[in-house]
Amino acid sequence: MWVMTGCQDLIDPAIENIQGREDMLERPRLAQGLLINAYLRIPTNGWSFSEMATDDAVSNNPTNQFLNMATGQWASNNNPVNQWTGAQSAIQYLNVMIEDVDSVDFAVDPIVNQMFVDRLKGESYGLRALFMYYLLQAHGGMADGQLLGVPILEQSQNVESDFNIPRNTFEECMNQLYADAERAMDLLPYDLANITDPSLIPSKYASQGAETGQYNRVFGDDAIQLVSGRIVNAVMAQAALLAASPAFNPNGDTEKWRAAAEHAADILNTIGGVSGLAPNGVTWFANTSELNAIGGGVNPAEVLWRTSIGSSNNLEADNYPPTLFGNGLINPTQNFVDAFPMANGFPIDESSSAYDPQNPYAGRDPRLNHFVVVNGSTAGPNNTVITTAIDGTTNDALNRVETSTRTGYYLRKLLRQDVNLNPNSTNQQVHMKPRIRYTEIFLIYAEAANEAYGPMGTGTAGFSAYDVIRAIRQRAGIGAENGDAYLESIKGDQAAMRELIRNERRIELSFEGFRFWDLRRWDASLTETARGMTIEEGDHEVMPVENRVYADHMIYGPVPYSETLKFTELKQNTGW
Template sequence: MKHNNKITNRLRKSILPIATSFMALLALESCSSDFLDVVPDNVATIENAFKLRNEAEKYLYTCYSYLPKDGSIYHNTGFLAGDEMWIPYQTSIYSDSFEIARGSQRISNPFVNVWDGNYTGGGPSDRYKMYIGIRHCNIFLENLNDLTKVPDINFAERQRWIGEVEFLKAYYHFYLLRMYGPIPLADKNIDIDAPENEINVKRQPVDECVTFITNLLDAATEKLPNDNEIISTTEAGRITKTIALSVKAKVLLMAASPLFNGNNDFAALTNKDGTKLFNPTYDQNKWKLASDAALAAIESAEANAKSLYVFPQSPFTLTAGTMTQMSIRQAVCERWNSEIIWGNPNSQTSELQQLCMAPLDVNHNHNDARKILSPPLKIARMFYSKNGVPINEDKTLDFTDEKELRTATNDERFNIKAGFQTARINFDREPRFYADLCFDGGVWYKYDSPSKTDDGTVWGLKGKFGDPAGATHAFHTNETGYFVKKLVDWNQVTGTTGGSVYKAYAWPEIRLAELYLMYAEALNESEGPSEVVYEYLDRIRTRAGLAGVVQSWTDYSNNPSKPSTQSGLRDIIQQERLIELAFEGHRFWDLRRWKKAAEVLNTPITGWNVKGVDALSYYQVRTVYQQTFVAPRDYFWPIPESAMIQNPNLVQNLGW
């Protein structure tokens, strides 16, 4: 019997061969969820792992356990590898992703190396090597498709499990494709005794990778249950038809986008046999495929009672504006709410909330509310004016001098503490600005506000040096003067004598709002502006307390015809997506697939002077860091240097 440690040594061949022993599974680290991270106990061989349903089910959960923990600041690359949130460097926490944001990526043991090495913040771990996850999926599928194995499982459940693992296998390939571009496809595990020409695999063209992934998702969809067939209390997070359809839409949207569709920047990337890995010819039909897939996912979601989340009436007396903000915030934070298409219970969010939350009182402990996740000024500028248009387009409001000091009136008290002096940029903004962000003088309404209403004694943030949320702590410092409110559940309670309670929620991998945005984007690219595109954008805007796109641009924009052109509507859709999905890890990937990263990520990270002790000194723009993004190199990860040396058939991404 050949052991898994021998197989692991063959990782140098780039894709791990088939396992013929199960001993190494006992060493896999334990994760936080009892549901999704169960490893078979006392199982010596693969044959024994599939003799009975009980042990096979544990192997199913092992396949699930490779899903990245995207609710963790360490494991969601999109949080800190781009420009959406900044942190104090190497003080409060350390993140491999943040090294990418700082331009430190490398080919020797790359940061966030899910090919064969380290992952964000966690050090070397098999748990975050995608090809090992794929290997386990292949082992599972080979055995479950053999009807002589696991005789005590019924046919319907066997098919469901196969569908779940086909989905996971597809998702892990998608994860790699998004990071590395063209990848080797691991449809079958390679035997450890296979000849070297079979083990030294090649990268496959992007279009072939996309077809492989979507075919797997199609096969999985046929076997998976509908959402209403899931037992929510015990099976929340298990893959359903709607989840598979939604991920297919994400894959096809990415494949239709400029980074992958007709990208001449990568025309020179070929295998050693001359095979082109990127098709340099633009294909308009890819957008049609993406729009069709998004619509299919939406129809499945809505048929299963999914809807945009609206905050319910509560025993507290809340104004309409606060209710709108709570709908925006809790669409992410409310556990298993109606908008969640795919929540990952293997990724809980207590620590993430702690890193967002700010001390709102002099007695609040900076260790319990670390407030280090700091959106730059460019992110604050990104949100619309209260009229639902970009602040540089609003013809009725002047944001030219963004640091001009202004005092909040009593009418503005639900967003900014009345009588507080803060910067002009913090006034006259859309509800999502106030729902997602907090700032010096900003209101942070939550369950433990001293009043049972949003009027009067609600929490107000004070962020100047020496204030409760100021940059006085040796480690836990906000770098920009903006704080992430969106990711903190409103049930958060901070004790005045120390100690905080955070209500953890499963990380929402996909929300219905994202499906609407995917459909609007793909439909505009395939057919141009239409009433249908406006409709799906306006569904999101209505929940956000804004008028429709056409009405807002007609009434308030200095470019009123913008929504009527494909390029103008493209800009609107992209900004709408960046706003609606802010701080959920999407911006990092969207800037890449749109080929906008070279433009956006070469601008400085700026914020307020957090060492300022009064309004005049605090509201000065400070450069926190000058980012650099080298195109086309930085659009994709480098393949680890060790893998390149050990597999002569691999070719490196351009620029590395």
Template sequence: MKTIKYITGCVALCVILMTSCKKDFLSTPPTDKIGNASILSDTSLFEAYVINRYIGVKLQDKEDDNTGFGRGFQWALWSSLTDESIYNNDDNTWVVQQGQLAPNNLGDAGTIWARSYRGIRECNYALSVINSLPLSAAHKNNLIGELEFIRAFRYQDLIRNYGGVVLIGNKVTELSDNLQDPSLFNRATITESINYASAQLDDAASKLPLDNSSVWALGRATKGAALALKSRLLLYAASPLYNAGTWQAAAAAAKAVIDLGKYSLFQGGYGQLFLTPSSNEIIFERLFYPVTAAHLPIELDNGPNSYGGYGGNVPLQNMVDAYHMSNGKAITDPTSGYNSQNPYVNRDPRFYATILYNGAPYRNNVIQVFLPGGKDSNQGSNPQNASKTGYYLRKFANDNYSITNSNEAGAQPWIYFRYAEILLNYAEAQNEAVGPDASVYQAINTIRQRASVNMPPLAGLSQNDMRAAIRNERQIELAFEEHRFYDVRRWKIADQTENVPAYGVAVSVNVASPSGYNYAQKIALTGRAFLSQHYWLPIPLSEIQTSNGQLKQNPGYTN
């Protein structure tokens, strides 16, 4: 039987695997190879093929078997390549944290190039045959928009990690393709790459439905998802690292999502947002079936050691210190009321929904990272899983789910786009374009003053002060959601944020202290470093070699 081929990087290698990703809308045949003839003769199989393009197969250790667009719920989160957290037991993340990236060693970031071009090739195949299928014109139009969105998402992942990329267009690559074909290896400029993906999203937005429905199920791309991705792309394009667009265009792209009038901020509690599928704040998400979610549950991966958790992605003191006091003042402000020996009192409410700290209430108990004898320290049970930083991750975890029984957990959505990001995109772009006008304050204060947060509104700031405030707000509001890695790079401040040691906290019992403990800074991971070439990832050496050296490496890396 002839099988559909796909590519790793720009070279075709093997057959497409059709596997369920446990999405709410996904129901596919139990086969793992589907021939061309079957797909072309059965519209339900073709639709299943399109739906499965939201996921990809496992390409390296410690990845989910059905990897989505992002790293959600897969061992090390992308936050553990930043100043947000470290992955307690490494799992190929420390090579990035310690500045050892190389074309032959990308650590946890090693599969982006391969997975993205595989996905692009798969979308191109579907687009090349869709007009031969007996589908209604309207539904065919929707599917074309969906494929264009998925393809643009893959290009976005390439662009934000590598800069200018190879634009394949609609070409369906085959094993027999001539390696001298320049379309396989010539990298476009960043501007050309972003313009191409943006144009695809414009077309996708014109074809996709505004709402999910019984036909267009939850979890599939909509018009809002396409416009949200365009907003992110154009925000990146205008940023200093890219220098490939304008802030005015970025503001307009975010405004287009706002003007849909469809989305609003979730008012049921900041922490609850990440446990609630399909709220009005969510623009695009990955959904999982309850109970039977086939991936490592976040409760098990990140839970404290005394509860049976692996203590995986542990927040850094660097991140903890970014949370302001509830009066809106930074902890470095001597008038803020911050007490370094009672450090977790009166902080931004989002802190308590995101970080587990010494004394934090948790599962009818409290977190104990103190020494001597704290049950969640390295003197507690399962000491190999005790946090190296003195903190554990609360965000995304559902305390009603079991930690030790992975068949009873893991059904939370993974949110790719939500309305708060769009408001922050708009605030940043508009502030850079014209300064802090009323619409900038409206966007950012709407986030700060929603129910359960209620932080003081910003007022009377200069453009520079507003820039700093927006950057801090992104860091807090979008913590651990795969933004920080790209934000500090596009702002070109990673040489500052990523060259700071990975700090944690050492907690010791002291009955004379107001809190009952002494708190002291410690280094949780040694050797943290960032070099100028790390603003972009290196293209994997295997891809350079496969192209016979035609594919050009990013500056600063030696093949």
């Protein structure tokens, strides 16, 4: 693999064992190593659980970085969600790749070689767009009354480069992202997969006499899970939603919402629109037969893009309750539990909900049981009863030991219940880490379409925000007995539909790294106290657990303090 240890080594590599750009031109595997370095820096390669810095969860580990962040220690020199270094490093690798890939010989066959050049260049542009999205999400913000992004770097940097350059505007960065995405989509097929029909070979290759075997060698099954046109389209939808959101669209430009809706619709219409919603998508992490059968780069219907699969028990070791030999790390809050409606579809604070505060888990949205371990739930391979009540007799009880829950709840989502952590019979199971799920794309469409066209408007997609939310709630098992009367009652109310869409997003994408960023782009309250449930002698009482300490300016993240010290042209976001 090509390793970049410093700007000087990039141009004049040290003699020992560092490969430089001239070596790369002669050795294709070194060139591909540039892309590998970028892929390895994708933030969603692993779980971060920034939810513990929001109203959705707390940590039972007092040294947890997100606990510290949420309770007043977030600073420009102490930023657990910093993307600056990793993303900028990735972009440097990608820029070198873009500049040099045309000069690398990947195959003796000239047609195959051109296909490799196009694919690798397309991947590079697509990844550069992806990293721009993460940079804008984490570091875009207001500085001196102007909405700024990050410095745009289209060329690789070297020892002679001027590093002291200002941040481009947020709008300029979005334009750059879109331009890179369009370049990628021009070079890549929409999906990477083997073909048997020669008519599917793009004309630019067919005109040179390309055959299916040549095409499949480059763009076929072996390339699945690399960046494709579909993935780039999804990145455009994600970025467009960010740009349309209140924190980054203070004037409420409807065209930005329309753009986000259209990018999402472009993807959803390739799977049949609303009818393409995966029936088992709610429990994608627990569909054991499906997970165990995954291989060869194939995705379940719910998953648009994922990392490699593998067997492990790390999530369970971190988050199982103590009686299941886990550390109970992530504790969902009462705030999060309250977000689940009743099975009849009504929010629990609506008079028609029939919610009983002293029997709070009865008759609820079925997703609550899929995602959260509540008092009296069963969990683990032996269906162990988990008692979180303060007068419970096990270490699962509220605040009993350091690995006990602080809120009265344990995490179930993402965990496989057939993992056994008993030291006498420990096992591992297959896990999958999605980078993008189709449910996210459906929710992007619903949010953007509601703002652009209203709850019932369809734009050019042929379906509405209402249609999407109805399908998502039906899949979850909501409103089966009453036709989802609550949804029907608000389908003409844009503001009410906005709140419902946000709530559905909160539930469906929970603990997948969205809530922290969603609250900020919505310019919503960050300071809602995290609450829990104390249960004693059957009496249920809501209690405060952890204050959230955020200032108003923290809807935007900081530029790293060390960078502003080094470069005088780099403006810090206001308040940091």
